[in-house]
Ligand SMILES: [Zn+2]
C-alpha cells in the first residue's frame with residue numbers, strides 16, 4: 744500500500760509519525776493505540792503517545808483507517824476500510840478476526856428508519872476461538 748500517495752490524495756501532510764502509524768497498523772491489524780505506539784517507537788524513538796493518538800484520530804476522520812471498540816476492550820484500529828467487513832471476537836482470549844459479509848453492504852436490513860439511508864452495518868460476533876475451545880477441552884480431559 745502506498746500510504747504517502749493516499750495521504751497526499753486526501754490532502755493530509757506526510758509526516759514520519761503518520762507513516763509509521765500506518766505501517767504499524769498494516770503489519771499488525773486490529774491493534775490498540777498502546778500497541779501501535781510501541782511499534783512506532785521502534786522506528787521513531789522521539790514519537791510521543793500523544794502524537795500517535797492525534798494521528799490515529801486524524802486518520803480515522805479522513806477514513807484512511809477504521810476504529811471500532813468491542814465491549815470491555817480498548818479501541819481497535821485497522822487499515823482495512825470501506826468493505827463493510829465484520830469481526831469475530833473471542834470472549835476468552837480477546838482474539839479479533841476479520842470476517843467478510845456474504846452480501847453487499849449494508850448486508851443486514853433494518854426494519855426501523857425507512858427514511859434513513861443506511862450504507863454500512865457494523866457487527867461483532869462474540870464467541871470462543873478454536874484454540875480456546877481446545878484449551879477448554881483438554882482441561883476437562885485432565886480432571
Ligand atoms: Zn480465544
Ligand SMILES: [Zn+2]
Nearest residue numbers: 821823840841
Ligand atoms: Zn478488521
